[in-house]
Amino acid sequence: xxxxxxxxxxxxxxxxxxxxxxxxxxxxxxxxxxxxxxxxxxxxxxxxxxxxxxxxxxxxxxxxxxxxxxxxxxxxxxxxxxxxxxxxxxxxxxxxxxxxxxxxxxxxxxxxxxxxxxxxxxxxxxxxxxxxxxxxxxxxx
Amino acid sequence: xxxxxxxxxxxxxxxxxxxxxxxxxxxxxxxxxxxxxxxxxxxxxxxxxxxxxxxxxxxxxxxxxxxxxxxxxxxxxxxxxxxxxxxxxxxxxxxxxxxxxxxxxxx
Numbered sequence: 001x002x003x004x005x006x007x008x009x010x011x012x013x014x015x016x017x018x019x020x021x022x023x024x025x026x027x028x029x030x031x032x033x034x035x036x037x038x039x040x041x042x043x044x045x046x047x048x049x050x051x052x053x054x055x056x057x058x059x060x061x062x063x064x065x066x067x068x069x070x071x072x073x074x075x076x077x078x079x080x081x082x083x084x085x086x087x088x089x090x091x092x093x094x095x096x097x098x099x100x101x102x103x104x105x106x107x108x109x110x111x112x113x114x115x116x117x118x119x120x121x122x123x124x125x126x127x128x129x130x131x132x133x134x135x136x137x138x139x140x141x
Numbered sequence: 142x143x144x145x146x147x148x149x150x151x152x153x154x155x156x157x158x159x160x161x162x163x164x165x166x167x168x169x170x171x172x173x174x175x176x177x178x179x180x181x182x183x184x185x186x187x188x189x190x191x192x193x194x195x196x197x198x199x200x201x202x203x204x205x206x207x208x209x210x211x212x213x214x215x216x217x218x219x220x221x222x223x224x225x226x227x228x229x230x231x232x233x234x235x236x237x238x239x240x241x242x243x244x245x246x247x248x
Contacts, residue, residue, distance in 0.1 A: 055210060055211070056210045056211075057210070078208075080208055083208050084172070084174050084207070085172075085206045085207050085208055087206045087208070088205075088206055088208035088209060089203055089204065089205050089206060089208070089209055090203065090204040091201070091202070091203045091217070092201065092202040092203070093201065093217075094200070096195075096198065096200050096219055096220055096222065097200065097201065097217060097218050097219055097220070098159045098218055098219065098220035099159055099218040100218075101216075101217070101218055102203075102215070102216065102217050103163075103214070103215065103216035103217075104203075104209060104210075104213065104214055104215055104216075105209070105210040105213070105214050106208055106209060106210060107172070107207070107208050107209070107210055108208075138210070
């Protein structure tokens with residue numbers, strides 16, 4: 001049975017194997033973007049490269065933003081590409097936060113990309129993609 | 142069920158300082174994907190919303206899905222507008238809200 005499971009890791013040419021992304025992720029991603037093309041810039045995500053326990057994965061997100069009335073981060077979305085639920089959390093910020101930085105702990109069912117989207121008051125959406133390898137999955141079956 | 146709401150604030154702060162606010166609450170955050178030993182689905186039971194207010198102003202809000210770990214922990218930043226009291230509120234799937242209040246020592 002195990003032999004039939006998709007192998008995660010590196011393919012023969014040493015390139016990272018392409019990870020499958022769930023339909024739920026695709027839907028949630030499209031719902032957040034609403035047609036806006038995300039820009040891969042200014043979002044720093046701190047996640048372990050290897051999570052031994054998928055039930056408990058610390059995450060820090062920081063967005064480089066002036067956090068002024070005219071230009072601030074309104075919303076940070078944490079999306080999972082392979083959990084049973086794609087929407088992990090949504091954080092709402094405003095200029096009073098002064099620094100757009102949040103910390104929490106998340107569950108990862110298996111090795112996957114974690115996508116962070118930051119919606120700005122200007123209408124722009126910033127994005128960051130982080131691969132986390134998971135030894136023991138969280139979320140349960 | 143939620144229990145033991147906890148928070149950490151700096152011992153004192155000045156107006157204009159950017160402080161870190163940390164909160165934690167004891168909660169199982171049952172995902173709704175797990176089965177018990179008889180194969181029956183264990184119903185979802187999570188904290189789905191967290192709201193932080195400072196005085197009358199909402200300063201931070203989070204919506205959680207089942208992908209947030211048990212005993213949800215949060216940290217966020219705030220620029221101190223003046224003396225005030227934090228109110229942290231965690232709302233459960235069954236509608237129960239657990240509230241903690243914390244004065245900030247502003248010099």
